[in-house]
Amino acid sequence: MTYSLGENPSFQTYGVVDTGTDLTCRNVVHDTLTLAASSTSDIDGGKVAFPKTLFGCADKTTGYFVPEGSGIVGLGRAVVSGSGTISTPLVKTDNDNYYHVTLAAIRVGDKRMQFNFDGWPIEEGNTVIDSGSRLTILPQGVYFKVESEVIAKIKSCQARITRAFSLWYASESIESLxxxxxxxxxxxxxxxKLNPMNTFILVSSGRVCFGFRPMMRSVSLKGNLAQVNLLVGFDLQNNIVSFKPTDCTMF
Known part of the structure; x- marks a missing residue:
């Protein structure tokens, strides 16, 4: 996203919006952060400013970012409402730096799988909404059940397994998969509901990869690929997160 820093004069730059970062910053200062409002907003001038926003310099970071990126923008509350909006409670955990929700089950086509392990009760706050991570991360036990169902459902071409992306297909497009x-x-x-564009990535010509990855951890991450064409709102006053299907090309 693009945003502006400072006032009189201000300068425009580019960054990644992140709701689940582990960044630690030094050389901290305050300034005004200005964002362009959505096309459906009635805000005067089409912009909204956040004075006294905290900025910092992180010199020891990891991850994959586009070369044009100037940093990460960490955002807080916003409310999403209207037809088609669904909401789930935010769960307080020992680590309040993240937005935790409870994922009860995953359905692949018509096959539903509970999000638990060896018959244990579902852990509250087992998923983080993370807009800074591209992929969706699942605990290994859950991931491989999901992967098996995806493989069983896709009949158009043969599944392939690699280390970088656990599951991929030789296909020219996501749609044809x-x-x-x-x-x-x-x-x-x-x-x-996640459409194929939320769950698969065309990484190169003729190569479509599954946008989910396994990891040896009990908490899952819902990455930004799974948030494409969804308005996501964090209402911290009522402790809920909301999702609304949206055509994001209209903004």
Missing amino acids: GAPIITLHFRNNAHV
Whole structure:
């Protein structure tokens, strides 16, 4: 996203919006952060300013960012409402730096799988909404069940397994793959449907990779690929996060 720093004069730069970063900054200062409002907003001038925003310099970071990026923008509360909006409670945990929700189950096509391990109760706050990570990360036990169902549902071409992306297909496009809808079932009957563009990535000509990865951890991450064409709002006053299907090309 593009944003402006400072006032009289201000300068425009580019950064990654992140709701789940581990950055630690030094050389901290305050300044005004200005964002362009959405096309559906009635804000005067089409811009909204946040005075006294905290900025810092991080000199020991890891991760993959586009060369044009100037940093990470960490954002707080916003409210999403209207037709089609679904909401699930935010869960307080020992680490309040992240937005935790509870993922109860995952459905691949018509096959539903509970998000638990060896019959244990579902852990509250088991998923982080992370807009700074590209992929969705699942615990290994859950991931391989999901992967097996995806492989069973895709009939157009043969599945391939590599280390970089656990599952990929030799396909010229995501559309031609015939991938199933994956639904994330959160608490409070919040069912978020992920289209193939939310779950697969065309990484090169003729190579489409699954946008989920396994990891040896109990907490999962819902990455930004799974948030494409969704308005995501964090209402910290009411402790809920909301999702609304949206055509983001209209903004």
